[in-house]
Amino acid sequence: MTAPVRSAASLRPEQVELACRFGSLSLPHPIMTASGCFAYGDKFAPFFDLRRIAGLSTKGISPRPRPGNPLPRICETAAGMLNSIGLENVGAQAFLSEKLPWLAELGISVWVNFFGEDMDSYVECARMLDAGHDRGIDVLEMNISCPNIKKGGIEFGTVPAVAHELTKRCVQATRIPIVVKLSPNAADLPAMAQAVAEAGAVGVSLINTITGMAIDVRTRQPRLATTYGGLSGPAIKPIALRMIHQVHRAMPQLPICGMGGITTGEDALEFLMAGASCVQVGTANFAQPAIGPSIRDELRDLMAELGIARPADVIGCIRPVPPEPAWASEAPEPGSAS
Amino acid sequence: MTAPVRSAASLRPEQVELACRFGSLSLPHPIMTASGCFAYGDKFAPFFDLRRIAGLSTKGISPRPRPGNPLPRICETAAGMLNSIGLENVGAQAFLSEKLPWLAELGISVWVNFFGEDMDSYVECARMLDAGHDRGIDVLEMNISCPNIKKGGIEFGTVPAVAHELTKRCVQATRIPIVVKLSPNAADLPAMAQAVAEAGAVGVSLINTITGMAIDVRTRQPRLATTYGGLSGPAIKPIALRMIHQVHRAMPQLPICGMGGITTGEDALEFLMAGASCVQVGTANFAQPAIGPSIRDELRDLMAELGIARPADVIGCIRPVPPEPAWASEAPEPGSAS
Amino acid sequence: MVTPSPSQFRARVVDTRALVGGYFVLSMEGPAQPAPLAAVIPGQFVMLRGEWGRDPINPRAFSVLDSDGDGRFSVMLKAYGRGTARLCAMRSGEPVTVTGPLGQGTFVSPSAHGPTQLLVAGGVGLPPLHLQARRAAAAGLASRVELLYGGRDRDDLVLLTDFEGWGVRMHLATEDGSLGDRGFVTVPLQRRLQAAADAGEALQILACGPTPMLRAVRAMGLRHHVPTFLCLEEEMACGFGVCLGCAVPVYGDKPYEYCCTEGPVFEARRVRWS
Amino acid sequence: MVTPSPSQFRARVVDTRALVGGYFVLSMEGPAQPAPLAAVIPGQFVMLRGEWGRDPINPRAFSVLDSDGDGRFSVMLKAYGRGTARLCAMRSGEPVTVTGPLGQGTFVSPSAHGPTQLLVAGGVGLPPLHLQARRAAAAGLASRVELLYGGRDRDDLVLLTDFEGWGVRMHLATEDGSLGDRGFVTVPLQRRLQAAADAGEALQILACGPTPMLRAVRAMGLRHHVPTFLCLEEEMACGFGVCLGCAVPVYGDKPYEYCCTEGPVFEARRVRWS
Ligand SMILES: Cc1cc2nc3c(=O)[nH]c(=O)nc-3n(C[C@H](O)[C@H](O)[C@H](O)COP(=O)(O)OP(=O)(O)OC[C@H]3O[C@@H](n4cnc5c(N)ncnc54)[C@H](O)[C@@H]3O)c2cc1C
Numbered sequence A, B: 001m002t003a004p005v006r007s008a009a010s011l012r013p014e015q016v017e018l019a020c021r022f023g024s025l026s027l028p029h030p031i032m033t034a035s036g037c038f039a040y041g042d043k044f045a046p047f048f049d050l051r052r053i054a055g056l057s058t059k060g061i062s063p064r065p066r067p068g069n070p071l072p073r074i075c076e077t078a079a080g081m082l083n084s085i086g087l088e089n090v091g092a093q094a095f096l097s098e099k100l101p102w103l104a105e106l107g108i109s110v111w112v113n114f115f116g117e118d119m120d121s122y123v124e125c126a127r128m129l130d131a132g133h134d135r136g137i138d139v140l141e142m143n144i145s146c147p148n149i150k151k152g153g154i155e156f157g158t159v160p161a162v163a164h165e166l167t168k169r170c171v172q173a174t175r176i177p178i179v180v181k182l183s184p185n186a187a188d189l190p191a192m193a194q195a196v197a198e199a200g201a202v203g204v205s206l207i208n209t210i211t212g213m214a215i216d217v218r219t220r221q222p223r224l225a226t227t228y229g230g231l232s233g234p235a236i237k238p239i240a241l242r243m244i245h246q247v248h249r250a251m252p253q254l255p256i257c258g259m260g261g262i263t264t265g266e267d268a269l270e271f272l273m274a275g276a277s278c279v280q281v282g283t284a285n286f287a288q289p290a291i292g293p294s295i296r297d298e299l300r301d302l303m304a305e306l307g308i309a310r311p312a313d314v315i316g317c318i319r320p321v322p323p324e325p326a327w328a329s330e331a332p333e334p335g336s337a338s
Numbered sequence C, D: 001m002v003t004p005s006p007s008q009f010r011a012r013v014v015d016t017r018a019l020v021g022g023y024f025v026l027s028m029e030g031p032a033q034p035a036p037l038a039a040v041i042p043g044q045f046v047m048l049r050g051e052w053g054r055d056p057i058n059p060r061a062f063s064v065l066d067s068d069g070d071g072r073f074s075v076m077l078k079a080y081g082r083g084t085a086r087l088c089a090m091r092s093g094e095p096v097t098v099t100g101p102l103g104q105g106t107f108v109s110p111s112a113h114g115p116t117q118l119l120v121a122g123g124v125g126l127p128p129l130h131l132q133a134r135r136a137a138a139a140g141l142a143s144r145v146e147l148l149y150g151g152r153d154r155d156d157l158v159l160l161t162d163f164e165g166w167g168v169r170m171h172l173a174t175e176d177g178s179l180g181d182r183g184f185v186t187v188p189l190q191r192r193l194q195a196a197a198d199a200g201e202a203l204q205i206l207a208c209g210p211t212p213m214l215r216a217v218r219a220m221g222l223r224h225h226v227p228t229f230l231c232l233e234e235e236m237a238c239g240f241g242v243c244l245g246c247a248v249p250v251y252g253d254k255p256y257e258y259c260c261t262e263g264p265v266f267e268a269r270r271v272r273w274s
């Protein structure tokens, strides 16, 4: 029965200035779409004008095209889904020639998610994609949590020293700023963030999917051909918020692009308050292709209602719950108590 | 449109023999209730005859009583909830004198979940609870993932060598078999399981809650007074299954008690197939206090339908999805293709 | 006070009545003999859940508005978040899972020669006080209770005709002044407390409503040395004392008591609020 | 084949009709001018989702059973898991979010002088073949299509009167022999293929149904050298080509094609099944 706190100073929606920064990058508002959940953007054109999102992260790109995993590749779980797509993609060359020109025309922020099969091929991919510098690529988002990569894949995402080395070499290979997408399977996220920041990453994205599995009790087989897959959707939101808050508290200056289960403007605001400078919407695009713009609108309306003029005013703003009065075995006398 | 595979040999429910073993412990069926979600059992007596569950794990016990955390202590999330109860409990002494006699009378398996504030107090607790040997305690379930414990709490749950040392000392302190409840926040679960097994644990329980957070955007405060809490419920089931499968594959002989989001008999069967010898039901008890017995009944009926005579026949039974025929750029000729 | 053990049972929605101000009365029918809620006491509550899968996972607590001996009972609610929105959308015939009666700390009944009970209500805090007044009236003690009821505007004050019918004296307040005093319910409460102090009249305060209201009522009760009882709300996962989520900070033997088992009604002085 | 771009729109349930055997026909009404599904082609599908919160998270795919030019359309389904159970429980007036029309690989229309099309259906695979027959009949080509339809028992075969009304020849089979041949739909299919082989008649097979049935049909089509087209189902998260979940293993330029965009209809020979 707690009455909603009516904000002292609500704003009109048009008084809210959604523009924000991710490090040195300017965005018209904080809502982007996430890698692997937005393909190369073009498939969404029938549903809405893509200029209504602040930017997008492409499907993960590797130096050469990859066919992807056997099926089944996806299955639903409670308030989420598992996927094991296998990082299927057209390859860096085809991406640059066939996909990038169309994306660059849009004028929104283009983040190219990329990965390699081993350290050298990560570096090779960064070097190939460098051709997109000044041709529309704003950020290379380096995915270091590839459960589907056999060799070294685990260490890239969970051992800070390895992530540091990988980041350093990729940063040297390209003029495009690198944002590292961290793996939630790491035990110590702040250590990972620090390792990649010191290696020259301009920011971090988190979180990627969390490794999970599901079983078909009738066939006695895993529901994914690869046995394990990545869990995404609202189910993981509390874990994502915690990790973002941990990293932001440890490194308040490091820009964070937050994601994991966002489906509403209120979700997005939670991520900003936990410490994200901007957010990406992933799984929710499948059920509602135009959800990016509606989350933007919901965020604006909610910020207006709560009297928040700009995203920058609330990034990492949360404060601890105030302490209770000290316990005593006798209640204080009436006059003194309250 | 895949027709459900009609099992060649369905059984009648009464042909299913639910009795099973957890190491050397015999259970009438695999369904127990989980620590912190079943208090000390007595509060459930109005709802059902407790002898219908195979056993229970008590609220975590510490050497001395603990008052618990400030509020708010719980909040809901998508298909799950966060809690930060703070391991409130009556303390080992009061447990032994006030709670254990009633539990022992039931004749079901009593697992006493316990923890300490540091290594010495873990050992102290194990030693105190040893008085329950032959007075009804079957298992001491050692909780090494206490996010609410300041000193050392993290290392107990995530560093194999520390968990090994802790387990060894506790095993020496009591005649009661110890099962270690592992933390899902560890990066390498099989390594943790091996460390505690080698130190003398008779089995492992997994998973405990996963650290998460939620934010109230109106107050700009975390929804839990302690900022972070533990995520439980169906949302975490895919992560729990994956971890159990990883540990079972690495150490097939080590008994696993599985938990994390179980709400149906089919869920329980998934856990058995992933490698658990028995399971515990946690969060689901809140909405449905008599859910333990109904999961037991559902499990029996489903096993009958699928022609599974005994739990032992399916523990860890899953097999990989069969491979697809090799790809070729030309389809084989009709006759040969099948 | 010994109350019957809670049970969990299935009920069906038999009526959904929209009041003004977004409030709903949801009437349900469960088993009749015995009817689990037959002997419900004002302040007691039930946990309700529809067949809505795994999200939200937990049931929601609702004070019992009324209950007869034949298995029919009702609650009053307003669409607030996910749980209440689903309940407000329910239609006749739909099944609900009910746990109850819950809560052992309840409102004390008025007595012919005891203090006058001021029933201070706001928002969805009305139900336990409504039941208290109904019971008082049934016992011929309508004059021993008075309703003090505050809301945003006149539509925020519901079921007034019930109180009128029972002959219960009412002191109303609305923030916009559209009915009764302009301001919070503390305006008529202050006046009533002052009048009693002047007349040397013995009072008791029983309050239920939004936490900010309860904080204000608690402070006034303490200041005027009037025994004050608050029906509290804390987030609840279980409602029957096992999750330990619903802690209420108190003074006394231990730092916390539990809203669902030791409450929901607590003596204001014992509540450890700043 | 160029199809109109998909869109996402809101529709309302206007009718839910229970057939025998647990099947339902759900009729919905969306925007009328233009009606997004006006030009739907047999095999195309829609993704449907009710207002059921965050669990299940993704919509479900359903073949379009019929669609008129005024925004009204229908699907046929059976309660199977979480999504279909919710849809079967929907009542008139409830809102649904629809994405469609989806699918670019569709069934080819019959022609007056082309091969006879054998429409092989099982279970919830009937809708695209039902629409194919409806369209054929409307074009005066009912004689160019024949229905081969298998089920568990006679209640598992629905909407037969539609085919009768259109004058479409039917070959039925039930596992318990309660209607048509005893056995799977492959029994009449084998007979029909043999008869055509004997008569030198040109055939095409269009099939939709449970995967085990499609595997058997594929094998028979290949064996008899009859061009065979399968309307496949794969788990779909999006339905419009972005999640890459619905991969179909194929022979050809690349190892996988996508059920939602390049299908759902695939030539049997190209499908890489064992
Ligand atoms: C003893 C008791 C009696 C209650 N009686 C009534 C009643 O008669 N009528 C009525 O409408 N409501 C009553 N409530 C509040 C009710 O249980 C719901 O929690 C509240 O209406 C919001 O639920 P929701 O699902 O709509 O909100 P959500 O947004 O889904 O709530 C999210 C979480 O917050 C909790 N929560 C949200 N608001 C509150 C609140 N104000 N108090 C406690 N928990 C909250 C919910 O339980 C849930 O865990 C009572 C609560 C308690 C504890």
Ligand SMILES: Cc1cc2nc3c(=O)[nH]c(=O)nc-3n(C[C@H](O)[C@H](O)[C@H](O)COP(=O)(O)OP(=O)(O)OC[C@H]3O[C@@H](n4cnc5c(N)ncnc54)[C@H](O)[C@@H]3O)c2cc1C
Binding pocket: A075, A076, B001, B002, D045, D056, D060, D061, D062, D063, D064, D075, D076, D077, D078, D079, D080, D081, D082, D083, D084, D085, D124, D125, D127, D232, D233, D234, D235, D236, D264
């Ligand atoms: C192109 C296409 C057309 C379809 N047309 C129809 C139709 O006309 N009528 C109809 O009843 N069903 C149809 N289906 C199947 C339908 O989409 C549902 O997936 C299926 O009925 C079960 O959904 P559920 O939510 O009830 O099951 P759940 O148990 O919730 O399913 C769990 C997961 O498995 C998937 N799934 C389960 N069974 C199947 C299946 N047999 N095929 C594919 N995915 C499955 C679901 O999509 C979901 O992701 C079609 C599927 C596709 C891909």
Ligand SMILES: Cc1cc2nc3c(=O)[nH]c(=O)nc-3n(C[C@H](O)[C@H](O)[C@H](O)COP(=O)(O)O)c2cc1C
Binding pocket: A034, A035, A036, A037, A059, A060, A083, A085, A087, A113, A143, A181, A207, A208, A209, A231, A232, A233, A234, A236, A259, A260, A261, A262, A280, A281, A282, A283, A284, D243
């Ligand atoms: C089907 C699917 C494919 C994905 N592919 C990629 C990928 O190629 N690279 C990457 O960094 N993340 C990938 N992700 C992770 C998402 O970008 C995102 O980090 C994650 O899903 C959490 O956000 P969400 O809960 O909003 O989906 C994928 C997620 C899904 C569901």
Ligand SMILES: Cc1cc2nc3c(=O)[nH]c(=O)nc-3n(C[C@H](O)[C@H](O)[C@H](O)COP(=O)(O)O)c2cc1C
Binding pocket: B034, B035, B036, B037, B059, B060, B083, B085, B087, B113, B143, B181, B207, B208, B209, B231, B232, B233, B234, B236, B259, B260, B261, B262, B280, B281, B282, B283, B284, C243
């Ligand atoms: C409110 C609450 C309190 C818990 N307290 C304990 C505890 O004291 N000791 C412990 O080992 N686990 C505790 N757990 C974890 C559960 O035993 C269980 O491992 C976890 O919740 C996952 O199972 P579930 O999803 O079925 O709830 C607690 C869980 C909840 C929800």
Ligand code: FES
Binding pocket: C235, C236, C237, C238, C239, C240, C241, C242, C243, C244, C245, C246, C247, C258, C259, C260, C261
């Ligand atoms: S609500 Fe669970 S203990 Fe009170």
Ligand code: FES
Binding pocket: D235, D236, D237, D238, D239, D240, D241, D242, D243, D244, D245, D246, D247, D258, D259, D260, D261
């Ligand atoms: S269903 Fe998403 S790509 Fe086909």
